[in-house]
Amino acid sequence: MDARRGPVRMGVLGCADIALRRMLPVLAEERCVELVAVASRDADRAAGTAARFGCDGASYDALLRRDDVDAVYIPVPPALHRHWVAEALAAGKHVLCEKPLSTSYDDTRELMGLARARGLVLAENFMFLHHSQHRTVRKLLDEDVVGTVQVFTSAFGVPPLDPAGFRYRPDLGGGALLDTGVYPLRAAQLFLGGELEVLGATLRIDERTGVDVAGTVLLSAADGSAAQLSFGFDHAYRSHYALWGSRGRVTVERAFTPPEQLEPPVRIRQQGRSTELLMAADHQVRNAVRAFAGAIRSGARGPLDQETTLRQARLVEDVRLRARRFTHGQEHA
Known part of the structure; x- marks a missing residue:
C-alpha cells in the first residue's frame, strides 16, 4: 500500500514506558496511522503489548523486515537510537524517533544524511512543539x-x-x-x-x-x-x-x-x-503523530526541520x- 494514499502503517521498536503510556494508545486509535506491530527483545512482552493494543508482536529485526510496515516509532534508550534508526532507514522505513535523535552531533548528522539519501522522513519526537x-x-x-x-x-x-x-x-x-x-x-x-x-x-x-x-x-x-x-x-x-x-x-x-x-x-x-x-x-501526542503521518503522505523527503535538529544536537x-x-x-x- 502507498502510505500517501491510506493510513501510514506503523511499527514500534520497543515497549518503553513512554510508548506504553503515551504513544501506543494514540497509534492504536488514530485514523491517519494503522498500528501493525510492536517489537521487544522479550517475546512474551512483545506478545502481551501486542494483545493489549490489537496488533502483532515481533522481534526488532522481524518487524523491520515486514513489507506491511511503512514507518517505525523508536522509543529505545538514547544510546541505542543511532543503531536502530540506521537499521530502520536501511530497511526503507520512515522514522519517528524519541528525543534526542542521537547522543552526538556527528551521529545526528550521519542519520540525517542517510534519511536524505533514501528519501525517507526522519523526525525527532519533541511532542511539546505540537501543542x-x-x-x-x-x-x-x-x-x-x-x-x-x-x-x-x-x-x-x-x-x-x-x-x-x-x-x-x-x-x-x-x-x-x-x-x-x-x-x-x-x-x-x-x-x-x-x-x-x-x-x-x-x-x-x-x-x-x-x-x-x-x-x-x-x-x-x-x-x-x-x-x-x-x-x-x-x-x-x-x-x-x-x-x-x-x-x-x-x-x-x-x-x-x-x-x-x-x-x-x-x-x-x-x-x-x-x-x-x-x-x-x-493533545500534543496525537498532533505529533498526525504531523509525522502528514509529512509521509505529502511526499516529504529526508529529515524534517533539518537545520533546527542539527543545531539542537550541537x-x-x-x-x-x-x-x-x-x-x-x-x-x-
Whole structure:
C-alpha cells in the first residue's frame, strides 16, 4: 500500500514506558496511522503489548523486515537510537524517533544524511512543539505584547526516577541533559532562533551512577538576548518557560508535558497589569503523530526541520563540553 494514499502503517521498536503510556494508545486509535506491530527483545512482552493494543508482536529485526510496515516509532534508550534508526532507514522505513535523535552531533548528522539519501522522513519526537499554546505565545510576541525579548528562562525538572531505569546508566545514554535538559534547549531555539552560543553550564553528577542528575545553562543569541535554563530529575516538578522583554513578560507554566484535558494558563505581566489566558486543551501526542503521518503522505523527503535538529544536537554537545561538573558541591574534571 502507498502510505500517501491510506493510513501510514506503523511499527514500534520497543515497549518503553513512554510508548506504553503515551504513544501506543494514540497509534492504536488514530485514523491517519494503522498500528501493525510492536517489537521487544522479550517475546512474551512483545506478545502481551501486542494483545493489549490489537496488533502483532515481533522481534526488532522481524518487524523491520515486514513489507506491511511503512514507518517505525523508536522509543529505545538514547544510546541505542543511532543503531536502530540506521537499521530502520536501511530497511526503507520512515522514522519517528524519541528525543534526542542521537547522543552526538556527528551521529545526528550521519542519520540525517542517510534519511536524505533514501528519501525517507526522519523526525525527532519533541511532542511539546505540537501543542497549540506555543503558537499563541508566538502570536503574543508578534503583537509586541512583551516588546523586545531580552531574556528567555526555562526549567524542566521532575522528581527522582526509577533507579533501575536507563536514565541512571551512562552506557545507555542516561542523564538529565539528554532526558530533561533537551526540552529547555529546544524551547530556547523555538523563541530565540538562529545560532545560540553556550556561555556556561553546570552538571551535577550522581556519584553512585556517574550520570548527571541536574544542570544549568546560559546561552546567548546573536542579538544579545540570553537564555537561562535549568533541568534535572532530582527536583520538585516544574515545566516552565518565560519571555521577558522591554514591555512585559509572558509565562507558560505547563510548557512541556501538559495533560490533554488541561487548559494550560499563559500569564501576561505588563506594567501595572496582569492577565491570565486559558489556552484550549490540546493533545500534543496525537498532533505529533498526525504531523509525522502528514509529512509521509505529502511526499516529504529526508529529515524534517533539518537545520533546527542539527543545531539542537550541537547545543547539547556544547553544553556537555563546556559544563563544570560537581558532585556533592565539589567541582571535578
